[in-house]
Amino acid sequence: MGPSRVRLVLLSMCLVVGSGAFLSATLVGAATPITRPPCDQCEEAARFVRLQPVSEDSYAVSARHFTHPFVLPPEEWTTLLGTLQIQRQAEGLLFRDPPGPVLPALTPEDISYLSGALSQAFAQAQPHEMVVFGLSHLNAYQMAEITTGGWFVEGPSVHVVLANYRQVVTMPGTRWLLWEHPLRSDAGPRYDLIPGHHQTMVRESSGISSLFSSPPSELVIAYPAILLGESVEDLTRQESPAPVVEMGPSSIAIESRFRVLKRLHEQGLISEEEYRTKKQQLLDRF
């Protein structure tokens, strides 16, 4: 191989590798995160819940400081997880499909597993750590469908980031990648979390990466309101006792609400005055 040929090859290689490096570093580049399992059952072959420092992956939450550790019993996680809804995005260029139906995001089996694992994980989480998760199921074609994402708590809000939802994976390398980088979207989300009551969506564009893929879907859950089964306004209303609040089918028993209310107060998430007002409202319902 002559010198000119060598230069030509090297130049081409440098261009491709350099350009790819530039783009992919902008998009995803991240070493395998250093994580720790918070419980024995948190690391299984087909599902996991781990604690992961926010600086260890590319999702742009590193500047935040979380309200961790965070204590929420499994049954209350069950309530929160049961409120998550998902919808397939509208797709198509020439012939655009309408969005899919709004469906529960998690199966009862997933909710049962995540409730216990998230409860333990958040109890041990540090302010710089996210709780990441992965779930794998076989679909009707016997192909693995992988769902991954992360959770964190900021003040009175639980945030859930959905990076991949039922992403069909056949390559072992792709599975490894999603399992080790649960906040990385494999081919852009085709599903969105749909905000319900006391939930709002956050979607941030992150520079050049937004040219090629949508950012992960992030949902903010005002968990005190959901756990109390009432509107946010009710929590801070200072006037006369509120009229009877309409109870949703997922409302929990009043006794449980007292416990939730007490813990919110102890954790400083509601003021003394809000605590007293809300407590009186609950007592008035007897």
Added chain:
Amino acid sequence: MNHRVRVQAIVMLFGLIALVGYDWSQLTTDAQAIPAFGRKYGFSCNVCHVPGFPKLNDTGNLFRDQGYQLGADQDLPTYEGISMGYIPISFRTTVGYQRASVRTDATGVTTGGVGFTGLDILSFGTLHRNIAFGVVYTPGLGSAGFGTGASDSDLESAFVRLMRLEQFLGVKPEPGNYLLNLKVGKFELDVPFSEKRSQTLNTPFVLYHYLPGTPYIATISGTSTSSYLNPNSFAIGENQPGFELAGLKKTAATEGFFRYSLAALTTNAFSGPLSGCSAGTTCGTGGRNVNFYGHVTQSFGGYGIVSGHRLGLFGAYGTAPTVVNATCPTCQAVAGSGQPFYRIGGDFSLTYEGQWNLFGALMYGNDSKNLFASQGIVNAQRATWYGAFVQLDWYPTQLPIVHMPGWLFSYRYDLIRNIQQGDPTFAKNYNNVNSQTFMGRYYLHQSSRTDIALHMEYNFYETARVGTRGGDLHGQTLLSGIDFAF
């Protein structure tokens, strides 16, 4: 942003612009990727492809072998849940820059320019349960390729495939087994490794196309390299019209698959060099002769492309017409004038950790003496040769150090060694080929709708003693750009 970072960013951006506008070749191969299936099933491309399509992974190969079926209602074109976004047609081309140079006998030519590799319009799918089809159309283009002028349109492939015919023989179909499938039409043979799904866009598998007497590079700037007449134009790498019986069976003992393909073919081309053909006329040589091709493989511990390993044997036998049809030189040649040829070979594929694939093939070829004697070659003799290639693909989960996924790197070495020439006046090593190819691809974006990959491919090759003054031919091609399919 400080000055140094800004400079680095600008340099990188210029690098990217230079890449997109850099170098691309004339030996482009047709390659396929079918995002229509992604749209149909809601899959991203890496469900069926290794990173940086079009190479199929194990799932993609099985999907193809099973007649583009997953065994679900969704397979059917009449499935009521099929979305409006599903259009069963895909497009593919590559845009960028190509540079090519070839030299022999101390002269040569270098070309370069921005262009594209042509356009494929693809449609594959099912007509009904266990009835698959495929059509590949390449439209005629007024300015095809990298400044290579106009191109003709062609229906490169058109077939219907009837699956699971074993049930008509009283064999109950078992999940995952497709024992007897009949394909009719024009299609790619079941070659050891599909050239249509090869990621090397610019570099054909040499042994798939090699013909004794015809140099790998036939012309340089319109000047023919030295050659001798061979009426046989059969090449296993060309799409062929005919019938194919094929099957796939899970083998529990090996935790793999047994595959077979037996094809009866009419011809692969309707033109070739023939004595008795008047100057300026392209005489026909094809048709009326039936050629046969077969390939069997057994895999172990998987399909053998991403997981497990695979061994195979393949071969072809046929006859090539040798006499021009005097009343119609451009028609098919005279029936009954065929002289025999055969090819036989073996192939292998080894994988490691789902990220490495080493595969290759070795083939022996024999064109009979009378093929050359019929062309008036004095002291004609049979032409024998062997060809081989070995390719190493690496699709890292993440690139080391920089931890980037979505890359595919390949290296391939192709060779041809002639044992005996059909024309004894030509040296034994005449038309021996050495070809090396380096390729890198990066999955810029993939979804259930589209594929986009950055592509760089460099190939250099040497062909012995094909110059008009007997010199060796040296060539190189460089292709850089963006490969996309929709």
